[in-house]
Amino acid sequence: MTSQLHEASQPLLEVRGATVNIDGRDILRDVNFSINHGEFTGLIGSNGAGKTTLFRVILGLQRQVTGSVLVHGEPITRANRSIGYVPQKVLFDPDLPIRARDLVALGADGHRYGLSRRPRALHAAVDEMLDAVDAGSFADRRVGGLSGGEQQRVLVAHALISRPELLLLDEPLANLDPGSVEEIIALLHRVSQRQRVAILLSAHEMNPLLPVMDRVVYVANGHVASGTTDEVVRPSVLSALYGHHVDVLRVHGRVLVVATALPVGPAPSDQHPEFVVE
Amino acid sequence: MSWLFEPGWWANGTVRTALLVGFVVAVVSAIVGVFTVLRGQSFAGHALTDVATAGGAGAFLVGLAPLAGFIGGGVAGAGAMDAIGVQRVKGRDIATGVVLGAAMGLAALFLFLAARDSSATGTTQLILFGSIFTVGPSTLAQVSWLSAGVLVALAAIARPLLLSSLSVELAVARGVRVRWVGLVFMILLAVAVGMSAIVIGAILSTALLIGPPASALRVARRFAVGVVLAVVLGVVATWLGVLFAYDSYYWFPSHRGLPVSFFVVAVVLVEYVIASVVHRAAPSPSVAAGWS
Numbered sequence: 001m002t003s004q005l006h007e008a009s010q011p012l013l014e015v016r017g018a019t020v021n022i023d024g025r026d027i028l029r030d031v032n033f034s035i036n037h038g039e040f041t042g043l044i045g046s047n048g049a050g051k052t053t054l055f056r057v058i059l060g061l062q063r064q065v066t067g068s069v070l071v072h073g074e075p076i077t078r079a080n081r082s083i084g085y086v087p088q089k090v091l092f093d094p095d096l097p098i099r100a101r102d103l104v105a106l107g108a109d110g111h112r113y114g115l116s117r118r119p120r121a122l123h124a125a126v127d128e129m130l131d132a133v134d135a136g137s138f139a140d141r142r143v144g145g146l147s148g149g150e151q152q153r154v155l156v157a158h159a160l161i162s163r164p165e166l167l168l169l170d171e172p173l174a175n176l177d178p179g180s181v182e183e184i185i186a187l188l189h190r191v192s193q194r195q196r197v198a199i200l201l202s203a204h205e206m207n208p209l210l211p212v213m214d215r216v217v218y219v220a221n222g223h224v225a226s227g228t229t230d231e232v233v234r235p236s237v238l239s240a241l242y243g244h245h246v247d248v249l250r251v252h253g254r255v256l257v258v259a260t261a262l263p264v265g266p267a268p269s270d271q272h273p274e275f276v277v278e
Numbered sequence: 279m280s281w282l283f284e285p286g287w288w289a290n291g292t293v294r295t296a297l298l299v300g301f302v303v304a305v306v307s308a309i310v311g312v313f314t315v316l317r318g319q320s321f322a323g324h325a326l327t328d329v330a331t332a333g334g335a336g337a338f339l340v341g342l343a344p345l346a347g348f349i350g351g352g353v354a355g356a357g358a359m360d361a362i363g364v365q366r367v368k369g370r371d372i373a374t375g376v377v378l379g380a381a382m383g384l385a386a387l388f389l390f391l392a393a394r395d396s397s398a399t400g401t402t403q404l405i406l407f408g409s410i411f412t413v414g415p416s417t418l419a420q421v422s423w424l425s426a427g428v429l430v431a432l433a434a435i436a437r438p439l440l441l442s443s444l445s446v447e448l449a450v451a452r453g454v455r456v457r458w459v460g461l462v463f464m465i466l467l468a469v470a471v472g473m474s475a476i477v478i479g480a481i482l483s484t485a486l487l488i489g490p491p492a493s494a495l496r497v498a499r500r501f502a503v504g505v506v507l508a509v510v511l512g513v514v515a516t517w518l519g520v521l522f523a524y525d526s527y528y529w530f531p532s533h534r535g536l537p538v539s540f541f542v543v544a545v546v547l548v549e550y551v552i553a554s555v556v557h558r559a560a561p562s563p564s565v566a567a568g569w570s
């Protein structure tokens with residue numbers, strides 16, 4: 001009971017006044033947001049907005065950062081066991097004799113020194129994680145030979161096996177076709193609910209995430225706005241974030257963020273539902 | 279079998295020592311080599327051999343034990359490469375190249391000086407092509423202890439090293455001290471190539487380090503199987519090399535045998551060709567899964 005009270009009163013992750021300044025340039029300025037237990041949060045921002053930097057801040061890997069990052073109300077330490085991470089670009093050599101299940105097992109003991117025998121329980125946990133991400137059918141194939149979507153699942157299993165409370169996923173949907181995007185999102189949503197793990201997932205596009213997203217953290221111009229989608233994705237909030245007026249259109253259940261004054265020149269590509277002019 | 283084993287093979291103490299030291303060095307080279315290939319550090323491994331050569335030749339000049347020179351040189355080279363930035367993927371080639379260039383210069387100078395010194399005739403040959411038939415029991419003991427140390431240390435860092443070889447970012451997120459683990463590995467690599475430089479010579483020790491692991495990783499589906507296979511291929515190449523070199527003494531009327539290193543590398547190459555053929559012939563894993 002106490003733990004529930006504790007959970008209710010205190011967010012899992014709290015970022016307070018974080019500023020990242022690299023070579024005299026503020027990459028992120030006074031970032032504040034929090035993530036609660038078991039929530040699905042989308043981290044939305046265009047290329048170079050600072051999404052990966054923000055993940056590094058949360059992981060305690062970013063240098064030149066001021067402000068504080070608290071997990072369970074405590075300042076983060078490097079390699080926090082309660083945070084799992086799937087980096088943006090992981091390239092595996094297809095010639096490496098490392099099977100998907102080997103990579104998942106390394107999520108549990110890859111940081112340990114010594115060559116102790118892997119306990120039976122670990123093998124069982126590996127199978128369980130592989131099943132949780134629907135990766136059982138390619139568990140024994142070399143990880144470098146798997147497709148992007150398959151690798152993504154294995155990486156999620158790798159991150160989940162240490163039973164984190166927060167899972168950070170840096171653009172896991174990039175390079176996936178629309179069908180796979182939906183599949184992975186549904187899978188992550190399921191995992192987050194069953195294993196009660198909070199998810200912070202970065203993406204350029206928020207539309208695929210709308211059905212599952214509890215909250216959104218929107219990054220632009222080095223600033224961050226956070227809250228529920230309805231709270232954040234509004235003209236007033238986003239205009240303040242971008243520093244110029246933008247409109248928010250809701251069409252057929254999709255959200256489009258558009259600059260009010262279209263620039264002179266070629267029309268914006270209609271393949272990009274979210275069109276933002278800087 | 280008498281056609282294969284020339285007279286005196288079984289009774290010869292020198293041969294027995296050569297086989298033993300060859301075994302030890304082949305095992306260590308293969309296991310360290312698997313990680314070297316995995317990490318894409320073959321070039322660094324080769325450069326370390328050249329640094330070791332400079333160290334070995336330098337030791338010879340000042341009258342120190344060559345083994346100490348080989349290993350001291352290699353470890354110094356590893357430290358230099360780390361300092362210049364071998365850890366960053368982009369810096370890796372540059373750091374290796376810089377150290378390689380410096381080492382070649384030093385090695386050339388030392389070998390020149392050693393060759394000019396009439397009392398040390400054959401030194402150059404010894405350093406470049408190895409001296410497995412001149413290894414004494416004390417060197418064998420030293421090499422064995424060093425090898426045991428390298429293997430224990432490598433076992434200690436095996437998992438963090440494997441994870442950081444697969445992806446630095448994944449390893450960092452798991453709390454692995456990637457830089458530290460990488461430096462320890464470079465030092466182990468330096469010791470391993472220093473030892474194999476003694477056995478099959480500085481020029482060809484890269485072949486023993488990289489060849490068997492490269493062949494093994496082509497055909498193995500699992501990492502552990504790859505390690506075992508690399509060890510087997512390395513030991514087979516070394517032993518056959520010693521055998522052929524011994525036999526070659528009887529092949530020519532002049533009774534001038536060919537160097538062990540030549541035969542070792544020849545066998546390593548044959549193994550690699552076979553592994554490539556097997557690799558090609560086996561259905562690729564994805565196709566196999568697609569059809570099953």
Ligand SMILES: Nc1ncnc2c1ncn2[C@@H]1O[C@H](COP(=O)(O)OP(=O)(O)OP(=O)(O)O)[C@@H](O)[C@H]1O
Pocket residue numbers: 022027045046047048049050051052053054088
């Ligand atoms: N080490 C660094 N040195 C200098 N600038 C950096 C460094 N790391 C990040 N930046 C800058 O910080 C900004 C944010 O980068 P970041 O990688 O966080 O963006 P992102 O939102 O993840 O972009 P993408 O969608 O392309 O992955 C970029 O302008 C980048 O150039």
Ligand SMILES: [Mg+2]
Pocket residue numbers: 051052053088170
């Ligand atoms: Mg990024």
